[in-house]
Amino acid sequence: MSVIVFGSINIDLVTTVSRLPLPGETLLGRNFFQAPGGKGANQAVALARLGIPTQMVGRVGADSFGEELLKSLQASGVQTENVFVDETISSGVAAIAVDDAGENQIIVVPGANGRVNQDDVERLSRLLPQASALLLQLEIPMSAVIAASAAATEAGVRVILDPAPAQSHLPDELYQLVDIITPNEREVSQLVGFSVSGEESAKKAAGQLRQKGVKNAIVKLGAQGVVCATSSETFFVPAFAVDAVDTVAAGDAFNGGLAAALSEGLSLEQAARWGAAAGALAATKPGAQPSLPDRLTFDAFLKERGVMRRLKYER
Numbered sequence: 001m002s003v004i005v006f007g008s009i010n011i012d013l014v015t016t017v018s019r020l021p022l023p024g025e026t027l028l029g030r031n032f033f034q035a036p037g038g039k040g041a042n043q044a045v046a047l048a049r050l051g052i053p054t055q056m057v058g059r060v061g062a063d064s065f066g067e068e069l070l071k072s073l074q075a076s077g078v079q080t081e082n083v084f085v086d087e088t089i090s091s092g093v094a095a096i097a098v099d100d101a102g103e104n105q106i107i108v109v110p111g112a113n114g115r116v117n118q119d120d121v122e123r124l125s126r127l128l129p130q131a132s133a134l135l136l137q138l139e140i141p142m143s144a145v146i147a148a149s150a151a152a153t154e155a156g157v158r159v160i161l162d163p164a165p166a167q168s169h170l171p172d173e174l175y176q177l178v179d180i181i182t183p184n185e186r187e188v189s190q191l192v193g194f195s196v197s198g199e200e201s202a203k204k205a206a207g208q209l210r211q212k213g214v215k216n217a218i219v220k221l222g223a224q225g226v227v228c229a230t231s232s233e234t235f236f237v238p239a240f241a242v243d244a245v246d247t248v249a250a251g252d253a254f255n256g257g258l259a260a261a262l263s264e265g266l267s268l269e270q271a272a273r274w275g276a277a278a279g280a281l282a283a284t285k286p287g288a289q290p291s292l293p294d295r296l297t298f299d300a301f302l303k304e305r306g307v308m309r310r311l312k313y314e315r
Contacts (some may be wrong), residue, residue: 001132002053002079002159003259004125006148007040008113008139009058009073009083010092011065012288014248019099029097036072037094037288038113039137041162042249046256046278047135048077051295052263055131057082058140059112059126062093066112072289082123086112090140102244108139108165116140121147128155132263135255137162141172149177158262160253166190175213180268182255182275183209184220202227203234216268220254220279222247226272237272240280240305246291253282253292259286273307 015029036045040058048054056078060066062085069091073080092111098104121144128134134152136145136159145161152159160180163170166187175181189196192205196219206217206229219227225238258280261271278293281301285291293301 001263002059002127002130003047003133003135003263004127005040005044005047005135006057007043007135007137007139008038008108009041009056009060009069010037010038010094010108010113010139011069011197012037012094012096012248014096014098014287016098016221017070017115018260020097020103020105020227026033027155033287034243035290036069037249038069038092039139039162040088040135041069041073042160042252042288042292043135043137043255043259044073044078045076045289046253046292047260048135049086049294050256050260050278050290050298052260055077055082055127056121057127059084059086059116059120061085061089061112062087063091065091065093076289082127084120085307086122089115098220098247098248098286102247104246104248105206106248110139113140116142116144118144118147119142121151124148125151125155128157128218129151131155131157133158133160133259135160135162135259137164138167139165142174146171146174146177149174153177157165160259162251163191164251172212178214180216180218180258181209181214182218182220182251182258184222184251188287198224199227199236200240201270203229206234218272218275220251226276228268228272229301230268235269239276240301242280242284246286247283249288249291250279250283252288254279254286256292257298274302277301277305
């Protein structure tokens with residue numbers, strides 16, 4: 001069984017700065033590099049590098065960026081037969097600034113991602129009979145996200161939604177179609193209407209998301225850890241301490257690790273640990289996809305931190 005990722009495919013244009021600019025301020029950057037990104041593509045690469053058969057469904061433009069993005073996905077083992085090359089628009093682009101603390105600011109120009117539509121959903125639907133999960137984000141049109149979620153739900157495929165970029169409102173019907181939602185602090189604060197900054201407020205927010213119809217809510221608290229709420233329990237998974245270099249794609253790495261664990265039959269709590277480990281590793285390297293760990297590195301990290309031993313005992 002494969003995992004399907006339906007979402008954005010971008011080229012990232014990254015500048016490193018000593019600190020993030022204030023409104024109206026011009027700063028001199030230190031370094032610049034170009035790397036493949038997009039939340040959908042990042043999550044697909046995160047999964048494929050962990051050894052999970054992964055199908056990417058989305059769009060790129062008929063330009064040099066599009067060619068580079070497809071080659072990068074394929075090099076990581078992602079199947080790209082269902083990525084449509086749109087000759088009427090450019091590929092998606094993300095302009096990213098990263099400061100010395102590893103924090104970032106991102107501006108996304110959707111390009112071909114903004115053209116994702118029912119045709120793409122139909123291509124996705126043909127893959128569902130051989131899929132165990134569908135991963136979604138919000139860098140493509142909401143209508144396509146809802147249609148894909150509905151198709152997956154009808155096919156009995158688990159739907160995992162990363163509600164990013166942050167939005168103050170999601171359609172009520174979408175909540176009903178989601179098995180696992182994975183917002184970070186900023187995103188969940190927008191969704192529930194109050195500030196979330198730690199474990200207790202995250203537990204409250206996760207409970208509210210479940211009341212909206214989501215089966216399981218996971219709130220990512222960065223270096224603080226992860227709060228998970230299910231129909232039977234709410235629990236906390238601590239973060240793995242690392243020296244953060246760049247947090248770009250750490251959330252995508254989390255979703256990749258989470259889905260990889262679930263596809264291998266682990267529990268949601270164990271999967272949250274995998275997600276936390278993948279996110280921590282991604283934060284130790286610059287860039288989006290270049291920072292995502294392969295399975296050898298990932299397993300070594302779990303073993304070093306004692307997670308592999310606990311999983312053996314729990315299973």
